[in-house]
Amino acid sequence: MTTALLEDLKWRKSIAQTTEFDALAKFLDGGSRSLYLGFDPTAPSLHIGNLVALTVLRRFQLAGHKPIALVGGATGLVGDPSGRNSERTLNEVEVVNEWVEKIHHQLVGFLDFSGSNAAIMANNLDWTAPVSAIHFLRDIGKHFSVNQMLSKDSVSSRLESGGISYTEFSYQVLQAFDYLELNRREDCSLQIGGSDQWGNIVAGVDLIRRVEGKAAHALTIPLLTKADGSKFGKTADGSIWLDPNMTSPYAFFQFFLNSDDRDVEQLLRTFSFKSHDELEDLFDSLKTNPGAREAHRALAREVTTLIHGSEQAEKVENAAKALFGQSEIRDLDESTLESALKELPRTTINRGSEFPTWVDLITATGVVDSKSAARRVVKEGGAYINNVKISVEDHKPSLDDLMHGRFIVLRKGKRDLAAVEVV
RNA sequence: GGUGGGUUGCCCGAGCGGCCAAUGGGAGCGGACUGUAAAUCCGCCGGCUCUGCCUUCAGUGGUUCAAAUCCACUACCCACCA
Numbered sequence: 001m002t003t004a005l006l007e008d009l010k011w012r013k014s015i016a017q018t019t020e021f022d023a024l025a026k027f028l029d030g031g032s033r034s035l036y037l038g039f040d041p042t043a044p045s046l047h048i049g050n051l052v053a054l055t056v057l058r059r060f061q062l063a064g065h066k067p068i069a070l071v072g073g074a075t076g077l078v079g080d081p082s083g084r085n086s087e088r089t090l091n092e093v094e095v096v097n098e099w100v101e102k103i104h105h106q107l108v109g110f111l112d113f114s115g116s117n118a119a120i121m122a123n124n125l126d127w128t129a130p131v132s133a134i135h136f137l138r139d140i141g142k143h144f145s146v147n148q149m150l151s152k153d154s155v156s157s158r159l160e161s162g163g164i165s166y167t168e169f170s171y172q173v174l175q176a177f178d179y180l181e182l183n184r185r186e187d188c189s190l191q192i193g194g195s196d197q198w199g200n201i202v203a204g205v206d207l208i209r210r211v212e213g214k215a216a217h218a219l220t221i222p223l224l225t226k227a228d229g230s231k232f233g234k235t236a237d238g239s240i241w242l243d244p245n246m247t248s249p250y251a252f253f254q255f256f257l258n259s260d261d262r263d264v265e266q267l268l269r270t271f272s273f274k275s276h277d278e279l280e281d282l283f284d285s286l287k288t289n290p291g292a293r294e295a296h297r298a299l300a301r302e303v304t305t306l307i308h309g310s311e312q313a314e315k316v317e318n319a320a321k322a323l324f325g326q327s328e329i330r331d332l333d334e335s336t337l338e339s340a341l342k343e344l345p346r347t348t349i350n351r352g353s354e355f356p357t358w359v360d361l362i363t364a365t366g367v368v369d370s371k372s373a374a375r376r377v378v379k380e381g382g383a384y385i386n387n388v389k390i391s392v393e394d395h396k397p398s399l400d401d402l403m404h405g406r407f408i409v410l411r412k413g414k415r416d417l418a419a420v421e422v423v
Numbered sequence: 424g425g426u427g428g429g430u431u432g433c434c435c436g437a438g439c440g441g442c443c444a445a446u447g448g449g450a451g452c453g454g455a456c457u458g459u460a461a462a463u464c465c466g467c468c469g470g471c472u473c474u475g476c477c478u479u480c481a482g483u484g485g486u487u488c489a490a491a492u493c494c495a496c497u498a499c500c501c502a503c504c505a
Contacts, residue, residue: 227461228461230450254459257459257460258459258460259460260460260461261458261460261461262460262461264460290458290460291457291458291460292458293458293459293460296458296459296460320459323459324459368452370469370470370471371470371471372468372469372470372471372473373452373468375473376452376453376467376468377452377453377467379453379467380452380453380454380466380467381453381454382452382453382454383453412452412453413452413453413454414453414454414459415459
């Protein structure tokens with residue numbers, strides 16, 4: 001059963017490194033095991049990059065294991081040096097606490113908190129805060145060799161590039177302590193995480209062996225990379241967030257739909273819960289008929305459903321279909337148009353007042369950064385009202401442009417749409 | 424502690440008294456081609472009340488008709504020497 005899980009993860013290319021593989025497989029085969037995955041609150045929301053490991057955690061639960069989702073209320077205050085070449089700026093305690101709450105909330109929807117292998121939520125502040133510095137240094141610190149700590153990639157690379165504070169240097173000890181605590185409290189003997197976490201996780205494995213004399217396991221997941229070499233999940237405007245207020249479900253869906261062809265197969269392997277057969281079929285269609293973008297659509301639909309729910313996913317897909325469809329946008333009936341536009345960045349103008357220019361309207365929706373940028377777009381021929389190109393720089397929509405008496409669709413370039421509603 | 428070098432637009436990186444909103448590359452944006460993809464080609468790429476005006480070249484103050492460019496101090500980085 002569990003061997004199947006590991007095989008599945010291999011098929012998905014979701015395993016970067018593990019502690020001794022056979023031992024891990026044997027351990028997992030022995031029953032329903034506790035495992036943990038941690039997130040540090042470095043923002044008010046998780047983003048798509050975090051979703052990679054979270055998806056793996058979910059796969060473990062579906063295979064019968066007990067997931068522990070840890071939010072780093074303590075470690076988030078210290079700052080993980082992994083994968084960074086400069087010191088983090090520390091966030092205020094209240095801010096971090098607020099983020100912990102929000103992230104907690106997001107995790108709830110992703111795991112099953114009922115049943116025999118119910119998921120557990122943890123916050124490392126619970127066991128870190130009560131420990132005094134003296135006890136921490138005596139009981140935990142004593143088991144760490146500075147030589148080993150220095151040799152970790154996250155530390156050594158920083159020593160070469162501007163240094164590292166004692167605070168961040170200590171991070172791996174804190175994370176190791178978390179693993180030890182969860183091992184004691186929840187009998188947790190597996191920690192998973194992104195491959196950049198290997199050093200931190202192994203620090204915990206070592207600590208558990210030293211203190212408890214027990215074997216603990218580790219499994220890391222490769223960081224996703226894009227075909228063009230850039231980081232997965234980042235756009236020019238920043239990360240793709242799971243919080244619908246930070247990244248709209250429409251934008252979220254579009255992000256996946258617009259994936260590079262070359263990335264789609266791996267994205268499906270990583271995120272999809274479809275059967276291997278179904279996925280193989282999608283890979284085929286990607287090769288034989290890439291223009292249809294069936295695989296893109298399936299990917300966007302599934303991930304959006306997972307994060308925002310099926311109802312919302314359907315809405316945004318329909319919106320995209322309506323707005324990018326072959327049919328004339330003016331032919332859309334009012335309710336279809338209204339629900340489609342609801343998913344877009346928008347602005348409103350008062351009925352009766354004079355229409356602002358296209359430049360002012362698009363700027364108001366936030367689709368462009370400045371009026372200069374908006375003007376440039378018009379000059380370059382990328383400005384549209386209801387899919388009709390405009391070319392005069394101070395062009396204003398007229399009453400004739402109103403669809404159903406109250407809507408105007410603005411477009412910038414090929415795929416950026418925004419809505420204007422007259423109220 | 425000593426000496427020398429550095430800090431430029433989203434990133435890298437030229438400029439070393441006026442011709443500088445500042446060369447070049449990357450990212451980004453628009454167009455063509457396509458499939459709301461990639462590659463390629465062309466154009467754009469600080470802001471605004473846009474034939475002009477305003478704010479930028481670590482910070483502060485100064486020299487000058489005129490400074491990113493010169494001087495002084497401050498902060499941070501890097502190198503060599505102790």
